[in-house]
Amino acid sequence: MKDFKNCKLCEWRCGVNRLEGETGICHVGLPEVAYTSLAYILKSYSITFLGCSFKCLYCNAYRISQYPDTGWIYRGYIEPEKMAREALDHLESPLAKNIGAYRLSFTGGEPTIHTPYLEELVEKIRRFRPSIEVGVATNGFSTMKTFKRILRIVDFINFEIKAFNDEIHRNLTGAPSEPVLRNAAYLAEKAPEKVRTFRTVVIPRITDREVPRIAEFLSEINEEIPYRLVGFRPNFVLYYHSGPSKGLMEDLVKECEKKGLKNVDYSGYYPLKAKDLDYYPKKLGCPLPRNCGECKFKDECKGILMEPWLFK
Structure with a gap:
């Protein structure tokens, strides 16, 4: 855990001593767990971590990402060995077998700001289950050194590119886009087999115009890369901002395909007529x-x- 003593895991490179309770942009010291669950979609035991290197205006998990400032109370720090035993026990449970959960996944918040903890946890779990699949969902804002460490321990990545244009990215997340695009390019070029999907949340009049440019960026690296568009749901600062229609989502899929991507789909939209x-x-x-x-x-x-x- 020594890397928390002078933390430079994400591109803010705050250099704070998280072992002594100092905090940087993410506002967290030791890695803390919000909650754990058996995730139906990913077929995994999912560990959700507190804290994030971004401050997204539309975050649907802002009580987690902006912890502890939101005042919500969660599980807290759990020793890696205890967390490993818990994960393995739950993956052997009747419910896990019923939904087909067989792997481990990390989400948040932003899990990569806790990379040393993830490494230790995965190492302990793989002592007992060497072939277990491990995945992570990330905003991509880690340093290149941290990102390579993550690639060494995971089998699949959900990588979110929130915007391409730097000004839009900054205004939406509070952070520059360059490190995200750098890591996205590295992943798509050097480890495409680990890409579960790249994704972008479609926010009308904000990120919908970014989607074709992101698609072009990805297709220039690897036209087979999977790209998922996710319909925005009003949340947080953008609580009163409208979500996308089905027509918009379908049109954007077509635009992405015109840019050369062969594996594009979408989920989520707002129906025009109430049921x-x-x-x-x-x-x-x-x-x-x-x-x-x-x-x-x-x-x-x-x-x-x-x-x-x-x-x-």
Whole structure:
């Protein structure tokens, strides 16, 4: 953990002694866990870390990323050995087997600001399960040295490019775009097999104009790189900013394909016409009118895991 003593893990390179409680831009000392979960989408045991090197205006996890300033209280620091045992126990649980969870993933906040902790945790887990897959979701703002360390321990990366233009990136996140684009280029060129996806949140009138340029940037490196557009949901400072329509998302996919990318998709949009209330319980397979206490499906309710983007 010595690298926390003079922390220069992200591109802010604050140099603070996090072991002694000093904090830089991320406002966190020792790595702290917000919560853990068995993630249905990633089929993984997911560890969510507190703190972030960005201050995004649209963050949908700002209570986590801007910790401790938001006043929310979470799990806190957990010794790597204890966290490793917990992860392995949960991956052996009936629920993990039921949803097919078999790997480990890190998210946040921004997990790469805790890289030494991640390295120690992965090393301890792989003593017992050498072949376990490990993944990370990142904003890409680590130093190149830190990013190479992350690449050595993970099998897949979800890499978010929030904007291409530096001014837009700064105004949206509070940080410059150059380190992010540098690391994105390195990943796409040197380790494309570890890319689960690059992604950009589509914010109408803010990042929608950035998407084609990001697609062109990626296609010039590797036209096979997967790129996912994610529909913005009003949040945080942009709580009253509108989300994208389905038409906008589809048009942007086409623009990305015109730029040369072959593997582009999207998720999330705002329907132009509101649905009647009955539409949603029916999607869950609920008998109407709903009566949960006497429902024959009460022990296997789809509403527990079902979220809008999973509707079929």
